Amino acid sequence: MENLLQVLYAFISTSVFAIFLGAGLAVASRKLKVKSDEKVETLISVLPGLNCGVCSYSSCESYARAMASKTETDVSRCSPGGYDTQNALAKLLDVENGENSSRMIARLACLGDNKAAKREFTYLGYPDCESAHIQFHGDKGCKYGCLGLGSCVKSCPVDAIRYTGTGLVKVNPELCIGCEICVAVCPTGVMVMIPKDAKWFVACKSKDSPKLTKNLCRTGCIGCRICERKFLNSGFVVSDNLSMLSYNDADEEDQRAASAACPPKCIINL
Amino acid sequence: MTYVGIIITYTFISNLVLSQFLGLCPFIGVSKNSESAVGMGLAVTFVMSLASLISWALEYFILVPLDIEFLRTVTFILVIATLVQLVEMAVRKYSPPLYQALGIYLPLITTNCGVLGIALISVNRNFDAAESFLAGFSAGLGFLMALLFMSGIRERLDTEKVPKYLRGAPITFISGGLMALAFMAFDTALLTNLLRSS
Structure with missing residues (x-):
């Protein structure tokens, strides 16, 4: 009983201590508040906030910061944002909007589904393209084709890629943000980037x-x-x-x- | 233990990363290039020095008088996390250049096990205030050193042809392990001889 009581006291005192510290932090954050740059804030609000890294910056915030401080003058780096983001950024920064380069999306360059393509052997290992690719570059006869195990499906940040159920995958062009992660992941290199239009x-x-x-x-x-x-x-x-x-x-x-x-x-x- | 002994012990002999295997997460995560490695290392040194000092004060002004040492770990975590947050805010407010250099790394080390580790080690060894501070500081220096060496290795690895399935984390862990082996050369016998000859 005494032990239990001690645990209870310890729990209560630690909680009180934690609440006290938390309150202290809250007060401190109010006191030590730094006025953040309004320009950066508006720029961040225009960017998609996916932190995908296509723009070559580590996060949307650092890209916005670089644009606000004029170290980065290219407003077309954000391919997930597309035209809308590009135009909005150009408007906010009051810079000449460069030519609207056509947006690129990923596509599967393979039609070899279970019916069309021959298989050399049956792969029974871990269902992952990279693992399958280690075994004689996949079970398909064609070593350039889609392995259909969906490494791209798992890596897609916006769930734009789906299994077709016939041994292939399909990219939904409306959802694809052009981040090129699937292109990097695919061991056979069968994902390609093409213009959306x-x-x-x-x-x-x-x-x-x-x-x-x-x-x-x-x-x-x-x-x-x-x-x-x-x-x-x-x-x-x-x-x-x-x-x-x-x-x-x-x-x-x-x-x-x-x-x-x-x-x-x-x-x-x- | 003399002050020199503490510095040598926690920088080389019981190096946090290379011989105690604490704080491996930032060791692997932030050692991609030497610039960020130095930033992270300095931030860790700063936080470790402060955290050792504050946890010494917590131990001897609150925990020991109230006879509640069994709450050491949890209170240390609480206080260190709060301290780091507070320091981050203060630095952001009063020294923007320092915040630019260290700021992004500070939240990462709020709950770094190395920081808690050195605080607990200092208390276990019954260090006094100055010794705790020094232990924290030299452990931070050791961390900075390990991180800097690792980033040097990784920058060189980037230009090498690494087998595909070893790229990234695996080769980093292997190199880190080899470096830790090299650091086995520093042991207490070395320290004793050094102190005797001086």
Whole structure:
């Protein structure tokens, strides 16, 4: 009983002591209040506050601070914020808004789902792309494709990536903030950044020889050069057995036609 | 124990990070470049000196007279956390340049186990006020030293080709362990010989 009483006293006295210290801190914080910079505060309120680090600063606050002190003059560093943030920042700082560069979002450059792509073996290890990639670069025959175990899904800060249920993942373009974390995480490098307003997209990364690609995946780019040769203005360039779309100067009609003509149908409409 | 003995003991022989393995979180987290390592090290030195002193006062003015030493750990944590918060506010108010240099690191060490560790060690060894302060100060210096060395190693590691699955924390822990091995060379025998010859 006496011990219990002692515990009770200790508990009460420590709590009182803690409350006393807390009150002291509260008073001190009132007394020692520093007027924070109003400009920085408004800048912070415009930024998304995700602290994702795309702007190369450690936090939204440090980016705002750098802009307020004029050491950073580029207002377009925040890709999660997009146009709105950029315009608001430019307005607040009264600087010339640079050209609104098109916002980049992540896309999965692979169509090789469970039906289309061949598997070399069955991977039964820990369900994580990095772990699977250690074993012969994944269980897919195509070593460039999506492993479908969702390292990107787990790392996405805004939950923009979902499993399709067919051995692939899908990026929701409306939610993607373009932080490029999934691009860094993906062991095969099948996540790519493309402009958000892009209409067409080569959903393949395979640089294997045409014959091998055809054997391994029904929807892999075989480097046939039809898109490049037949549709000169479409902006497709084939190198290393892989077609790449240059988004700068492209004729949309040609792209549509190229997509229709593509034998493995790996040029897709977004 | 003489003052020189205390300094040598807590800077080299019982170095908080390298031989007692306390405060490993900031040791790994803030040792990426030497600039932040020095900032963090100075902040820790500052807080450790103050915390040792204040916990000595707490021990001998409150806990011992009231015979409630069993509350030592919890009250030390409370007081140290409050102290760090208070110091942060005061520094922010009265010395903005110092706040720029140390400020961002101060909240990180509010509950650093190294700070609590050195306060408890000082009390366990029955140090007086000056000795406690000195122990805290030299433990902080030892921490600063370990952090600075580690940041040097990591800056060099950045340009090396590290095997993929050792990159980041693993290689840092391995290098830290090797450095701790090197610090095994400092032991009490060394201290005794040093003091005898001087």
